[in-house]
Amino acid sequence: MSPKTLYDKIWDAHLAHEAEDGTCLLYIDRHLVHEVTSPQAFEGLRMAGRTVRAPDKTIAVPDHNVPTTPDRVKGIENPESRIQVEALDKNAEDFGIHYYPVNDIRQGIVHIVGPEQGWTLPGMTVVCGDSHTATHGAFGALAHGIGTSEVEHVLATQTLIQTKSKNMKVEITGKLAPGVTAKDITLSVIGATGTAGGTGYVIEYCGEAIRDLSMEGRMTVCNMAIEGGARAGLIAPDEKTFEYVQGRPHAPKGAQWEAALNWWKTLYSDDDAHWDKVVTLKGEEIAPVVTWGTSPEDVLPIDAEVPDPSSFAGGKVDAVRRALDYMGLKPGQKLSEVEIDTVFIGSCTNGRIEDLRAAAEILKGKKIAVKRAMIVPGSGLVRAQAEEEGLADIFKEAGFEWRLAGCSMCLAMNPDQLSPGERCAATSNRNFEGRQGRGGRTHLMSPAMAAAAAVTGRLTDVREMI
Amino acid sequence: MMEKFEKLSGIAAPLPLINVDTDMIIPKQFLKTIKRSGLGVNLFDEMRYDDDGNEIPDFVLNKPQYREAQILVAGDNFGCGSSREHAPWAIKDFGIRCVIAPSYADIFYNNCFKNGILPIALPQEQVEVLMKEAEKGANARIEIDLEAQTVSTSEGQVFSFEVDAFKKHCLLEGLDDIGLTLAKADAIDAFEARAAETRPWV
Numbered sequence: 001m002s003p004k005t006l007y008d009k010i011w012d013a014h015l016a017h018e019a020e021d022g023t024c025l026l027y028i029d030r031h032l033v034h035e036v037t038s039p040q041a042f043e044g045l046r047m048a049g050r051t052v053r054a055p056d057k058t059i060a061v062p063d064h065n066v067p068t069t070p071d072r073v074k075g076i077e078n079p080e081s082r083i084q085v086e087a088l089d090k091n092a093e094d095f096g097i098h099y100y101p102v103n104d105i106r107q108g109i110v111h112i113v114g115p116e117q118g119w120t121l122p123g124m125t126v127v128c129g130d131s132h133t134a135t136h137g138a139f140g141a142l143a144h145g146i147g148t149s150e151v152e153h154v155l156a157t158q159t160l161i162q163t164k165s166k167n168m169k170v171e172i173t174g175k176l177a178p179g180v181t182a183k184d185i186t187l188s189v190i191g192a193t194g195t196a197g198g199t200g201y202v203i204e205y206c207g208e209a210i211r212d213l214s215m216e217g218r219m220t221v222c223n224m225a226i227e228g229g230a231r232a233g234l235i236a237p238d239e240k241t242f243e244y245v246q247g248r249p250h251a252p253k254g255a256q257w258e259a260a261l262n263w264w265k266t267l268y269s270d271d272d273a274h275w276d277k278v279v280t281l282k283g284e285e286i287a288p289v290v291t292w293g294t295s296p297e298d299v300l301p302i303d304a305e306v307p308d309p310s311s312f313a314g315g316k317v318d319a320v321r322r323a324l325d326y327m328g329l330k331p332g333q334k335l336s337e338v339e340i341d342t343v344f345i346g347s348c349t350n351g352r353i354e355d356l357r358a359a360a361e362i363l364k365g366k367k368i369a370v371k372r373a374m375i376v377p378g379s380g381l382v383r384a385q386a387e388e389e390g391l392a393d394i395f396k397e398a399g400f401e402w403r404l405a406g407c408s409m410c411l412a413m414n415p416d417q418l419s420p421g422e423r424c425a426a427t428s429n430r431n432f433e434g435r436q437g438r439g440g441r442t443h444l445m446s447p448a449m450a451a452a453a454a455v456t457g458r459l460t461d462v463r464e465m466i
Numbered sequence: 467m468m469e470k471f472e473k474l475s476g477i478a479a480p481l482p483l484i485n486v487d488t489d490m491i492i493p494k495q496f497l498k499t500i501k502r503s504g505l506g507v508n509l510f511d512e513m514r515y516d517d518d519g520n521e522i523p524d525f526v527l528n529k530p531q532y533r534e535a536q537i538l539v540a541g542d543n544f545g546c547g548s549s550r551e552h553a554p555w556a557i558k559d560f561g562i563r564c565v566i567a568p569s570y571a572d573i574f575y576n577n578c579f580k581n582g583i584l585p586i587a588l589p590q591e592q593v594e595v596l597m598k599e600a601e602k603g604a605n606a607r608i609e610i611d612l613e614a615q616t617v618s619t620s621e622g623q624v625f626s627f628e629v630d631a632f633k634k635h636c637l638l639e640g641l642d643d644i645g646l647t648l649a650k651a652d653a654i655d656a657f658e659a660r661a662a663e664t665r666p667w668v
Contacts, residue, residue, distance in 0.1 A: 021632055025647060025653065027654070036550075040502050043500070048644070050644070083500060084500060087500050123665075145548075145549035146573065147576060150577075150580070152644060153643065156647075157647045158654065195546055196543040196569055200572070226573075229543070259667065315541045316484065318482075319485060413494045413495070432490065433489065433512065434489055434512045438512055
């Protein structure tokens with residue numbers, strides 16, 4: 001048998017049909033659904049008189065639109081948002097799919113709820129009408145975002161029409177230095193490869209620094225595979241993975257657990273597997289980083305200076321000029337002197353318990369020096385755990401708003417938005433123009449770095465505070 | 467049925483930016499719709515309108531010669547960012563049926579084909595020729611022939627492009643790919659039966 005990558009193995013195990021022209025039907029084990037990219041798909045099913053083929057493999061939760069203020073229990077004020085969430089309520093009911101409504105404690109960001117509830121398992125194919133579906137790759141699952149037409153296709157057929165991607169290996173060798181986190185790894189990789197560096201590939205992250213990460217950290221790394229242009233990012237499952245999964249509500253139990261475990265242990269890339277592209281970064285050399293521009297590839301260590309547009313080539317020269325203008329930054333300015341108005345900690349990238357612990361460690365006994373700061377837990381269960389561990393008290397005493405679960409200011413579809421010119425230290429995943437609100441200026445970073453910025457009121461090297 | 471795409475002769479609008487992301491194409495406030503239609507007026511909203519909702523005259527699609535554009539010529543990595551199909555819906559609703567760029571983000575590229583839009587990837591130097599052509603405005607129509615897989619300029623230059631055979635077939639015929647897949651229900655049934663044996667925990 002020819003050697004295979006992890007991606008090859010998962011692909012082969014899910015190939016339901018291959019046509020003569022090479023067009024493949026890939027079987028989908030888990031279909032995650034949220035309110036923004038699904039209403040047109042359900043409507044399409046109804047119009048064509050079709051139904052959901054595998055409702056037991058379909059899981060829905062509202063997250064993008066939901067307010068995160070405590071008064072949301074009284075209902076959603078914005079009429080359009082309310083209609084979208086009500087449409088999901090109705091579609092979940094009509095088609096009999098698993099559902100976590102807004103006021104269920106298990107509600108949260110779809111990519112946090114899936115793993116938390118044990119829906120996401122090693123070796124699965126997982127899709128969702130959301131580009132950050134790559135998050136689930138942390139379990140050694142092939143997981144990627146799809147458009148609404150494909151959501152409808154999966155609902156109707158439980159398959160996707162696919163062509164196979166190429167294999168890319170991203171290896172992070174050695175140990176991370178203190179203050180350096182999974183977010184710094186994933187941003188540094190994008191900084192090195194560019195936002196199109198992964199286009200056409202599925203990335204497997206490996207190496208000692210990846211192995212050393214917790215499951216939460218691995219989810220952070222895979223989450224941003226899409227910002228590097230890859231279809232998916234994944235990490236081979238190991239004992240940490242199995243330990244995280246075991247005992248979750250929808251994880252296999254008893255004899256099925258043993259059978260699953262036997263298969264999961266075969267899910268790794270063979271030693272002599274073929275890689276179409278290999279990128280290697282030294283863990284020791286990764287620094288705490290921030291973004292300075294309007295593309296996630298605009299990444300630099302916190303002790304660097306804002307770059308000069310003329311130091312770039314091709315279309316990037318104009319893009320950087322435009323980005324600096326938008327961001328209100330000057331070439332040569334020290335990143336550590338950039339003043340911050342707002343801090344946002346949360347999102348599917350960094351809204352898990354470990355992220356909140358990292359922020360709390362910096363914030364303990366401190367007060368914020370910014371205009372506003374909010375922490376939005378990734379799920380109701382993360383929120384409850386943070387309260388139990390006393391983290392919520394640390395945040396509130398520091399001056400942070402302590403919110404309910406949702407996507408919130410990551411994409412600002414709900415009322416949590418930046419005003420024009422407002423500068424935000426954010427733990428989310430995109431710094432595009434207008435992403436967090438029209439005219440808003442986003443700097444991406446780790447939760448510890450965002451917490452440090454909240455305390456000093458400027459972009460700050462967290463290593464000075466630990 | 468999806469709208470067929472066979473040939474197109476139209477005005478091309480130049481948008482010489484790299485990394486045009488889906489938040490630029492259609493900002494999040496317009497994702498609250500539960501319909502596919504009506505998004506064209508908000509295509510490139512933040513570049514196209516000022517804070518008071520007035521048109522910004524300098525933006526390409528606000529210029530008189532490009533208001534009827536059916537083709538968009540843009541820079542590398544077009545459509546990066548989110549999976550929102552609202553991006554191709556907005557492009558199509560505006561009247562654009564074809565995008566030409568050196569490269570695309572994966573999900574956006576696939577989403578185009580589901581909506582009767584042809585995304586053409588050409589080498590940088592050819593895109594630059596077409597960008598210059600597009601800058602001439604209404605006097606320079608670009609012709610696309612999907613069957614022949616060619617892009618032709620008003621000056622008579624012809625560039626060939628690659629496209630996946632299945633995607634091409636679906637666009638040419640305006641096929642609904644869910645219908646095509648449902649015709650293979652036997653294969654899906656057989657796969658499910660096998661998987662129930664080998665991976666019963668799924």
